[in-house]
Amino acid sequence: MAIIGAGRIGASIARLLDDCGDYRIILMDQSSHSLDAVNGSRRIEKQLLEISGSACLKPVLQACDAVVSACGYDINPVIAEAAAEAGISYFDLTEDNETTHAIKLIGERAASGQVFVPQCGLAPGFIGIVGFHMAQQFDRLDNLKLRVGALPEFPTNNLMYNLTWSTQGLINEYCNPCHAIRAGRYVELTPLEGLETFSLDGISYEAFNTSGGLGTLYETLQGRVSDLTYKTIRYKGHQYLMNFLINDLKLGEQRDLLKQIFETALAVTRQDVVLILVTATGIIDGKFMQITDSRKIYHGDVGSEHWGAIQITTAASLCAILDLFFTGKLPLQGYVRQEQVDFDEFINNRFASCYKAAGRSHGK
Numbered sequence: 001m002a003i004i005g006a007g008r009i010g011a012s013i014a015r016l017l018d019d020c021g022d023y024r025i026i027l028m029d030q031s032s033h034s035l036d037a038v039n040g041s042r043r044i045e046k047q048l049l050e051i052s053g054s055a056c057l058k059p060v061l062q063a064c065d066a067v068v069s070a071c072g073y074d075i076n077p078v079i080a081e082a083a084a085e086a087g088i089s090y091f092d093l094t095e096d097n098e099t100t101h102a103i104k105l106i107g108e109r110a111a112s113g114q115v116f117v118p119q120c121g122l123a124p125g126f127i128g129i130v131g132f133h134m135a136q137q138f139d140r141l142d143n144l145k146l147r148v149g150a151l152p153e154f155p156t157n158n159l160m161y162n163l164t165w166s167t168q169g170l171i172n173e174y175c176n177p178c179h180a181i182r183a184g185r186y187v188e189l190t191p192l193e194g195l196e197t198f199s200l201d202g203i204s205y206e207a208f209n210t211s212g213g214l215g216t217l218y219e220t221l222q223g224r225v226s227d228l229t230y231k232t233i234r235y236k237g238h239q240y241l242m243n244f245l246i247n248d249l250k251l252g253e254q255r256d257l258l259k260q261i262f263e264t265a266l267a268v269t270r271q272d273v274v275l276i277l278v279t280a281t282g283i284i285d286g287k288f289m290q291i292t293d294s295r296k297i298y299h300g301d302v303g304s305e306h307w308g309a310i311q312i313t314t315a316a317s318l319c320a321i322l323d324l325f326f327t328g329k330l331p332l333q334g335y336v337r338q339e340q341v342d343f344d345e346f347i348n349n350r351f352a353s354c355y356k357a358a359g360r361s362h363g364k
Helices: 008-020 032-036 054-061 073-086 097-107 126-135 167-175 238-248 255-265 309-326 343-347 350-357
Strands: 002-004 025-029 044-048 066-069 089-092 115-117 140-152 178-182 185-189 196-200 203-209 225-235 272-284 287-298 300-302 305-307 359-362
Touching (some): 002 054, 025 032, 032 044, 066 073, 097 115, 126 140, 126 287, 126 343, 140 203, 196 272, 203 238, 287 309, 300 309
Parallel strands (some): 002 025, 066 089, 089 115, 140 225
Antiparallel strands (some): 178 225, 272 287, 300 305
């Protein structure tokens, strides 16, 4: 395996694959400091890499079976193109819709045995797998609601939030158009709107429209569901303040400044919790039914390190999908959507134990 990007998630993926003993890894990054910080066995080879285009990557990738991009979304198409030229498979974690479309076009040129699988994280990623699985239980699906949040376990500021993952990814979610299906038709919703509140395990939360988390599920289920939405979960009061910053102060038009403000004012935490809530309603055996799947995953120790919940869930999801591919349980050629991953195969994979242990699935 080649893993490009030795940041928090890339390093976590490398450690999980290394610990299982079945993968040899070339971990690449432009920062020697990031590479030096990654602990592991001799199965991890570290290599400095400055990406100037797909041509510089091809010689390195030709020695591998697949490549994972754990970089920013803007560099993913370059890595995918290099994978196509090297004849190997490609996996990433992007939530960016335009990047995913670019990967799809590259994947359509794939050779036999070569796949291109973007969006292999939590949301998009696992949420699409479980959402599609629940949709399959209905004779006629009326409404499918996907809700996900990565939250500090101990919030202390007025935003009730700490940074737990990519700041740029967070800003994209809050600022970019949101895919949805309403009354059977595809629509684009405005981010930070659609505010709703709910309680889970005695704690009150809010959820609102954000971009990217739905992945390609809106395409797959179009014509098969009346209403399909994805929203991000936060503690109550967060949406009001974010709307003030992004829309009233127009910081959504100055994303670099907004990123600087977030990274200056909001501390990073690894004491976080991931909430996953999927609700489906529709007709089963002639009756109007509702099924809910809820999961709560906390930060914890992985080996000798303490990992955040978003770190655990994101890395575990990608590693599980890699495992399924190499054991012949994914399509064997071309562009692969997350909802093409079988839920039962995923949840029983050795890397997905964090999801299995944390779930309360109320379905057939």
